[in-house]
Amino acid sequence: MKRKILSFSLRYKVLIILGCYIFSIITMFVVSQEDLNTAKEKLEIVELAYSLNSIILEVRRYEKNYLLYGTQEALQENTRQLALVFSTIETISGRGTKFKVNSMLIRVNNLTLAYQANMKLLTERSSPNSQIVLGALADELRYQGQEMTEISGKLVSFEHNQIRIILDELVKRFMVWSLVAIAVGIFVPLIMSFRIFKPLRIIKEATEDIALGRFSEIEVLDTRDEMQQVMEAFNIMVKELGRRQDQLVQSQKLSSIGTLTAGIAHQLNNPLNNISTSCQIAVDDFDTGDPELIKQMLENIEQETFRARDVVKGLLEFSRVKEFKLHPANLQNVVDVSVKLVKSHVPSAISILVDIPENIFLPMDVQRIQEVLIIMIINASQAIEGEGRISFSAFINKEKEEAVIEISDTGMGISDEVRDRLFDPFYTTKEEGQGTGLGLSIAYGIIQKHNGEIVVESEVGRGASFFIHLPLYEKQSLDHHGELS
Numbered sequence: 126m127k128r129k130i131l132s133f134s135l136r137y138k139v140l141i142i143l144g145c146y147i148f149s150i151i152t153m154f155v156v157s158q159e160d161l162n163t164a165k166e167k168l169e170i171v172e173l174a175y176s177l178n179s180i181i182l183e184v185r186r187y188e189k190n191y192l193l194y195g196t197q198e199a200l201q202e203n204t205r206q207l208a209l210v211f212s213t214i215e216t217i218s219g220r221g222t223k224f225k226v227n228s229m230l231i232r233v234n235n236l237t238l239a240y241q242a243n244m245k246l247l248t249e250r251s252s253p254n255s256q257i258v259l260g261a262l263a264d265e266l267r268y269q270g271q272e273m274t275e276i277s278g279k280l281v282s283f284e285h286n287q288i289r290i291i292l293d294e295l296v297k298r299f300m301v302w303s304l305v306a307i308a309v310g311i312f313v314p315l316i317m318s319f320r321i322f323k324p325l326r327i328i329k330e331a332t333e334d335i336a337l338g339r340f341s342e343i344e345v346l347d348t349r350d351e352m353q354q355v356m357e358a359f360n361i362m363v364k365e366l367g368r369r370q371d372q373l374v375q376s377q378k379l380s381s382i383g384t385l386t387a388g389i390a391h392q393l394n395n396p397l398n399n400i401s402t403s404c405q406i407a408v409d410d411f412d413t414g415d416p417e418l419i420k421q422m423l424e425n426i427e428q429e430t431f432r433a434r435d436v437v438k439g440l441l442e443f444s445r446v447k448e449f450k451l452h453p454a455n456l457q458n459v460v461d462v463s464v465k466l467v468k469s470h471v472p473s474a475i476s477i478l479v480d481i482p483e484n485i486f487l488p489m490d491v492q493r494i495q496e497v498l499i500i501m502i503i504n505a506s507q508a509i510e511g512e513g514r515i516s517f518s519a520f521i522n523k524e525k526e527e528a529v530i531e532i533s534d535t536g537m538g539i540s541d542e543v544r545d546r547l548f549d550p551f552y553t554t555k556e557e558g559q560g561t562g563l564g565l566s567i568a569y570g571i572i573q574k575h576n577g578e579i580v581v582e583s584e585v586g587r588g589a590s591f592f593i594h595l596p597l598y599e600k601q602s603l604d605h606h607g608e609l610s
Contacts, residue, residue: 152302160298164291170220171284177213177233178277180206185270188244192263200248207244210237210273226283233276240269324356331359400426449574451488451599456528457481459491460517463498471502474512481519487528488599493571500564501532501591508536508589526597527577533590539583547581 184206190199214234218227243266250262331343342360345353407422460481468477505515513535521528539547548569572579576596583589 160291160295164288164295166220167284167288167291170217170226171281171288173213173217173220174277174281174284177210177217178274178281180209180213181233181270181273181277184210184240185274188266188270192266203244207237207241226280229276229280229283233273233280236269236273236276240266240273243269324353328356328359331363400430449490449493451490451575453486454489454491454494455483456485456487456519456530457483459489459494460498460530463495464502464517466495467499467502471506471515472509475506475509475515476513477502477515477517479517481517481530485519485521485528487595487597489575489595490571493574497568497571497593498532500568504564505532505534505536505589508534508538510537521597522594525594527594528597530593530595531590532593533588535588538585538587539581539589540585544581544583548579 184203187199187203187206190196191203211234214230214237218230243262247262247266327343331341334341342363343356345356345360404422404426407419407426457479460479464477464479471477502515506513509515516533517530518533519528519530548565569579572593572595578594580592580594581589582592
C-alpha cells in the first residue's frame with residue numbers, strides 16, 4: 126500500500142509540470158496558428174517565386190545559346206521554358222496574393238508575352254544556321270529578358286520580407302509565451318530538483334563508475350517516492366553485477382588453468398623423473414652401496430619434492446578464490462611467478478625476456494595481477510607466428526606517482542579497427558571455439574579496480590605493446606585495509 130502511495134506521489138508531481146508546459150504550448154499554438162498558416166502560404170509562394178526566377182534564368186540561358194549558335198535545340202528549350210514561366214505565374218496568381226505581388230506578376234506576364242513575340246519574330250527573320258541576327262530586335266529581347274529577371278527577383282525579395290515580418294511577430298509572441306511557461310514551470314522544478322535531479326545525477330555518476338569496472342553502492346536519498354525505490358534497486362543491481370563480475374573472473378581463471386594444465390604437467394614431469402631415478406639408485410645400493418651416495422640421492426629427492434611442491438602451490442594460489450585486497454608486493458617477483466606458470470604453454474620458439482627493477486613495490490592484489498599478466502602472455506604468444514619475443518619492462522613515473530609496466534611482442538600487430546574494440550567483452554578475432562573474448566576485458570576490469578589504466582600501441586606487422594599504469598600508493602577510493610570503499 127505504501128508503494129502505491131509513493132508511486133502516485135511522483136507521478137502526480139510530474140503530471141503537474143507536464144500539464145503546465147502543455148497548457149502553455151497549446152495556448153501559444155492557438156494564438157499563433159493564423160500567423161503560422163500565413164507563413165506557410167508565404168513559404169509556398171517564395172518557393173514558386175524562386176522557381177519562377179530560376180525558369181526565367183533558364184530562358185535567358187537558352188536565349189543566349191540561340192543568339193550565339195543559332196541551334197534549334199536552344200530555341201526549342203527556350204520555348205519550353207517560356208511555357209513554364211506562364212504556368213508558374215498562373216499558379217502564383219491562384220494563391221490570392223496581395224495587390225503589390227499581383228502587379229509584379231502582371232508586369233512579368235506582359236514582359237514574357239512581349240519577349241515571346243520578339244523571340245518568334247527573331248527566329249522568322251534569322252537564317253537557320255546563321256550566327257548573325259537582327260541587332261535592334263536582339264537588343265530588345267535582351268532588355269525584356271533582363272526586366273523579367275529583375276522583377277522576378279523583386280518578387281522573391283518581397284515575399285522574403287513578408288516572411289521575415291511574420292517570423293519577427295512570431296518570435297515576439299513565442300518569447301512572451303516562453304517567459305510565461307518558464308515562470309509557470311520554474312517553481313515546481315526547483316522543488317523537484319532534490320527529489321528527482323539529484324538522485325538521477327548520483328545514479329548517472331555511479332553508472333559511469335560501473336562502465337569503468339567499479340561496482341560501488343550509492344547513497345539512498347530519503348525522497349519517499351519512486352526515486353528512492355530506484356536507488357535502492359540500483360544498489361541491489363550493483364551487488365549482483367559485482368557478484369557476476371567475480372564469477373566471470375573466476376570462470377576466465379578456470380579457463381586459464383585449463384590452458385596451463387599441460388604446461389604444469391610438463392613442469393611436474395621433470396622433478397618426478399628425478400625423484401624416481403634417485404629412489405631407484407638408493408634402493409639398488411641400499412645394502413651394499415655408499416651411505417654418502419644414498420644420502421645424496423635422498424637430498425635430491427627432497428629438493429625435487431620442494432620443486433614440485435612450488436609448482437603445485439603456484440597453481441593453487443592462482444586458482445583460489447580470494448577477496449580483493451591490496452598489499453605491497455614486489456613487481457619483479459609477481460612477473461617472475463606469472464612467467465613460470467605460463468612458460469610451458471608458450472612455444473619454445475618464443476622467448477620471454479623480463480627486465481623489471483628489483484626495487485619496485487606496488488599495492489596490488491597479487492593473484493589478480495598474475496591473472497592479467499598470464500592473459501597478456503597467452504595473447505602475445507598467440508599473436509606470434511614462428512619465432513618471436515615477449516618482453517617485460519617497467520619504470521617509475523615519479524611525476525604521476527605510478528609504475529608503468531610494458532608488455533611488448535613481435536607478433537602480427539593490431540589494426541585500428543580491432544584496437545578500438547580490444548577490451549570489449551566477448552569481442553574476439555579468433556575462430557569460433559578458439560576464444561571467449563573475455564580475457565582482455567577481464568584484464569581491463571582488474572586494472573581499473575586497482576585505480577590504474579591499460580593502453581595499447583600497435584601497428585599491423587610491427588607487434589604490439591601494452592602499457593599498464595599502476596599507482597605507487599593506494600588511492601582515496603581504497604581504505605586502510607586495501608579494500609575498495
